[in-house]
Amino acid sequence: MALETVRKAIPLSTNHAIANAVKDLDVDVISAYPITPQTTVVEKISEFIAKGELDAEYIHVESEHSALSAAISASLAGARAFTATASQGFALMHEMLHIASGLRAPLVMSVAMRSLSAPISIWNDQSDLFNARDSGWIILFAHTAQEAYDTIIQAYKIAEDQNILLPVMVGYDGYVMSHTIEPVITESKEKVIKFAPKKQYPYKLDPDKPVSIGAITPPEYYYEFKYQQVVAVNNSLPTIEKVDEEFGKAFGRSYGLMECYMCEDADALIMTNASYASTLKAFLPDIRKEGIKVGLLRVRLYRPFPLQKFIEYTSDKKTLLVIDRAISYGAPFQGPLANEISGAIVREGLNLNLISVIAGIGQRTVEYEDFLALARLAYEGKKHKETIFYGVRE
Amino acid sequence: MENLVSFKEMAPGGIVVNPGNSLEYKTGDWKVLIPVINQETCTRCRICWYVCPDNAILELDKEYTTKKNRKYKISYDVSSDFCKGCGMCAQECPVKAIEMVPVEVA
Amino acid sequence: MSETKKVLRIKSLYDLPREELFISGHGLCPGCTAGTIMRMLTKVTGKDTIVVNATGCVEVSTTRYPYSNWLVPWLHSAFENSGASASGIVAAIKAMKRKGIMDKNRDVKVVVVAGDGGTVDIGLQSLSGMLERKDPVMYVLYDNEAYMNTGIQRSGSTPHGAWTTTTPAGKVWRGEWRDKKDIAGIAAAHHIPYVATANPAYPMDMINKFARGLEVLNEGPSFIQVLMACTTGWRFDPALGITISRLATETGIFPIYEIDHGNFKVTFPIAKRKPVKEYLKLQGRFAHLTDNEINEIQEMVDKKVETINKMAGKIVIGPVA
Numbered sequence: 001m002a003l004e005t006v007r008k009a010i011p012l013s014t015n016h017a018i019a020n021a022v023k024d025l026d027v028d029v030i031s032a033y034p035i036t037p038q039t040t041v042v043e044k045i046s047e048f049i050a051k052g053e054l055d056a057e058y059i060h061v062e063s064e065h066s067a068l069s070a071a072i073s074a075s076l077a078g079a080r081a082f083t084a085t086a087s088q089g090f091a092l093m094h095e096m097l098h099i100a101s102g103l104r105a106p107l108v109m110s111v112a113m114r115s116l117s118a119p120i121s122i123w124n125d126q127s128d129l130f131n132a133r134d135s136g137w138i139i140l141f142a143h144t145a146q147e148a149y150d151t152i153i154q155a156y157k158i159a160e161d162q163n164i165l166l167p168v169m170v171g172y173d174g175y176v177m178s179h180t181i182e183p184v185i186t187e188s189k190e191k192v193i194k195f196a197p198k199k200q201y202p203y204k205l206d207p208d209k210p211v212s213i214g215a216i217t218p219p220e221y222y223y224e225f226k227y228q229q230v231v232a233v234n235n236s237l238p239t240i241e242k243v244d245e246e247f248g249k250a251f252g253r254s255y256g257l258m259e260c261y262m263c264e265d266a267d268a269l270i271m272t273n274a275s276y277a278s279t280l281k282a283f284l285p286d287i288r289k290e291g292i293k294v295g296l297l298r299v300r301l302y303r304p305f306p307l308q309k310f311i312e313y314t315s316d317k318k319t320l321l322v323i324d325r326a327i328s329y330g331a332p333f334q335g336p337l338a339n340e341i342s343g344a345i346v347r348e349g350l351n352l353n354l355i356s357v358i359a360g361i362g363q364r365t366v367e368y369e370d371f372l373a374l375a376r377l378a379y380e381g382k383k384h385k386e387t388i389f390y391g392v393r394e
Numbered sequence: 395m396e397n398l399v400s401f402k403e404m405a406p407g408g409i410v411v412n413p414g415n416s417l418e419y420k421t422g423d424w425k426v427l428i429p430v431i432n433q434e435t436c437t438r439c440r441i442c443w444y445v446c447p448d449n450a451i452l453e454l455d456k457e458y459t460t461k462k463n464r465k466y467k468i469s470y471d472v473s474s475d476f477c478k479g480c481g482m483c484a485q486e487c488p489v490k491a492i493e494m495v496p497v498e499v500a
Numbered sequence: 501m502s503e504t505k506k507v508l509r510i511k512s513l514y515d516l517p518r519e520e521l522f523i524s525g526h527g528l529c530p531g532c533t534a535g536t537i538m539r540m541l542t543k544v545t546g547k548d549t550i551v552v553n554a555t556g557c558v559e560v561s562t563t564r565y566p567y568s569n570w571l572v573p574w575l576h577s578a579f580e581n582s583g584a585s586a587s588g589i590v591a592a593i594k595a596m597k598r599k600g601i602m603d604k605n606r607d608v609k610v611v612v613v614a615g616d617g618g619t620v621d622i623g624l625q626s627l628s629g630m631l632e633r634k635d636p637v638m639y640v641l642y643d644n645e646a647y648m649n650t651g652i653q654r655s656g657s658t659p660h661g662a663w664t665t666t667t668p669a670g671k672v673w674r675g676e677w678r679d680k681k682d683i684a685g686i687a688a689a690h691h692i693p694y695v696a697t698a699n700p701a702y703p704m705d706m707i708n709k710f711a712r713g714l715e716v717l718n719e720g721p722s723f724i725q726v727l728m729a730c731t732t733g734w735r736f737d738p739a740l741g742i743t744i745s746r747l748a749t750e751t752g753i754f755p756i757y758e759i760d761h762g763n764f765k766v767t768f769p770i771a772k773r774k775p776v777k778e779y780l781k782l783q784g785r786f787a788h789l790t791d792n793e794i795n796e797i798q799e800m801v802d803k804k805v806e807t808i809n810k811m812a813g814k815i816v817i818g819p820v821a
Contacts, residue, residue, distance in 0.1 A: 028595035029588065055598060057591035061584055062629030069581035069626070070588030073552070076575060078601070079592035099577050104407040165406060198601070203409055205573040205589060207548045207608055212410040212568035214576030216560050224401035225408045231401070408565055416525025416569035424530060440513040444703055445742055447535020449524045476524035480531030481739030
């Protein structure tokens with residue numbers, strides 16, 4: 001990082017970076033319930049409020065289900081609302097995830113991805129978030145603390161866009177990212193609000209113009225409301241791209257919908273997200289030195305899936321090794337991302353050898369040698385029909 | 395039956411942007427009995443109006459003078475569009491001024 | 501400093517405004533006393549109210565898309581989260597007023613309307629959280645003593661001996677064998693400014709309790725449990741809703757009281773109680789009870805009345821006539 005940039009950056013964990021984003025966005029209502037490993041997000045936010053650095057209402061809810069319920073109703077009342085969760089809490093609020101997207105609540109939630117019970121594990125994998133991939137939310141992954149800070153800001157601009165009006169979740173790896181310190185450049189509140197001015201839910205709860213939100217819909221209508229969501233999610237893609245470009249213009253940092261790192265000259269790519277992507281970025285130069293010419297395809301926007309970008313980056317590649325951090329038990333490929341990519345490959349008639357790998361379940365450590373082995377697998381380009389459960393003691 | 399429109403013409407998320415349109419859903423055809431209010435014996439106590447779950451007892455600014463020359467500024471009528479015929483009004487009327495009669499007779 | 505508008509209090513039914521905010525065209529059963537309760541509640545709260553409604557009879561019957569009969573802003577999100585949803589709206593209003601996004605002088609009240617299922621059972625956690633946080637919300641529980649909307653299944657609020665579809669009466673089971681959960685007591689244990697039980701058969705009392713519940717909102721939440729006689733679930737002639745509600749209080753089964761800043765007061769003292777048989781015999785859900793079982797219920801009510809009188813410090817509910 002250039003010295004100038006280093007001087008501007010402050011050391012923050014991803015959790016604290018997110019808390020800072022919430023502060024700089026002048027969020028109005030935060031509903032908070034503690035759960036490892038997101039807890040320091042809401043702790044930091046409460047510190048900001050206590051010190052007078054953020055003017056917001058903080059609801060100390062009594063469960064995550066209530067956390068999301070309160071955030072939904074607050075956003076439907078016209079406030080900018082936020083909550084954070086992980087794992088069991090995320091699973092507990094599952095009903096409300098669908099309700100948030102169904103009611104088109106423009107709120108943002110950060111998910112410090114953590115494995116799901118049982119057995120209970122506080123360590124990182126992505127089983128919690130991938131379990132909710134069909135919840136109708138816009139889903140983005142951050143791979144650095146800086147990106148988490150930036151993406152939360154972009155998320156509000158996306159969610160509150162009056163043509164989108166969908167809740168946005170930003171996923172990142174618990175512990176590995178949530179609790180590790182990275183240099184983060186934070187922006188001034190004025191610049192952030194100028195970039196993402198508050199836009200209220202257009203049919204907000206207001207006695208001056210009464211509406212009834214949450215009616216029961218018979219078969220003649222339900223399908224159309226769900227189709228509205230389909231259209232909204234799909235149509236949000238160009239806006240999400242534009243918001244990221246505008247962010248780049250305003251703050252000098254942008255990430256795109258999908259990132260292709262060191263992949264122009266490679267025939268084989270490894271597709272992954274979040275901390276594995278940032279780790280692989282650090283390892284790739286050494287992996288290349290060993291003669292293994294692979295590149296990294298980093299998933300940033302997950303829902304809606306940026307299919308065009310995916311085709312663009314993979315159309316001339318031979319092998320794609322997908323690392324999933326969640327298990328889809330009994331599915332044709334037992335990793336959810338791999339399953340979806342295989343659908344994309346068939347749909348577009350791509351000539352791509354898909355290797356499905358599961359790794360890092362329950363934060364099982366994956367070190368340089370392991371990434372090297374996976375890279376070699378991709379580079380060799382053999383066919384592997386069965387999902388590879390990398391690192392399990394069989 | 396309502397006009398079933400395209401998803402584009404519906405407000406997002408299943409919300410009702412014009413509440414109060416329930417007046418189009420006339421529940422009056424549920425009833426078998428309808429209350430008949432005797433304006434002579436009615437003391438305008440408002441109990442039937444209070445009790446009715448469906449706002450089907452209408453309080454009208456209609457003057458009425460009884461045969462015994464008692465003058466009332468208001469009268470009560472029944473909204474046949476919405477009365478479901480439950481009979482709570484007749485049951486609670488303290489002077490038994492309401493009689494539930496079959497709809498065909500009324 | 502915004503002046504809290506004076507809340508409507510009535511001395512007689514004539515003080516009630518004619519304007520309806522809960523209008524005709526809903527799908528509640530004929531003779532559903534919830535209609536009466538909601539009409540009166542919205543007359544007291546007035547236009548400047550946001551209603552949070554839990555899933556249940558009232559919610560489903562009043563907002564069947566595309567119709568809604570609520571002329572106030574209304575939100576239903578889920579079954580068990582009314583307390584949390586109300587807290588979210590209250591927080592939004594506070595924050596928006598402070599930041600100038602909303603006019604500081606607007607006095608918007610947040611009221612929860614929920615049934616016994618969504619309050620006493622599945623909604624208990626979020627209710628407790630809201631009360632403990634002292635969020636300024638008036639929580640109105642319309643208690644029809646079962647999960648009526650899904651077809652009369654027992655809830656924690658179902659009284660002893662009642663038939664429901666999940667506690668039917670036969671040789672082995674004789675209806676519900678457990679007692680009605682004391683939800684007003686649970687709410688009172690949160691030490692909120694105002695807790696009350698109310699009954700639509702006592703209009704002035706019920707309406708003024710709604711008013712009191714709103715008046716205390718600048719200090720904290722209020723909780724009002726309203727008995728809601730259900731013609732379909734309790735199995736009685738639709739005309740008898742108010743009559744049976746009245747009997748519930750006259751027999752001492754549903755005493756109406758209030759706990760105002762910790763002061764307990766029975767707001768409708770009964771000099772001589774009617775025997776419970778008069779209340780039970782009118783309802784099909786108690787039709788299976790033998791004379792012995794009715795006597796058991798009478799003894800249970802006698803005990804409860806004793807407790808009430810002890811709390812009041814004097815005989816406010818008298819002996820059986």
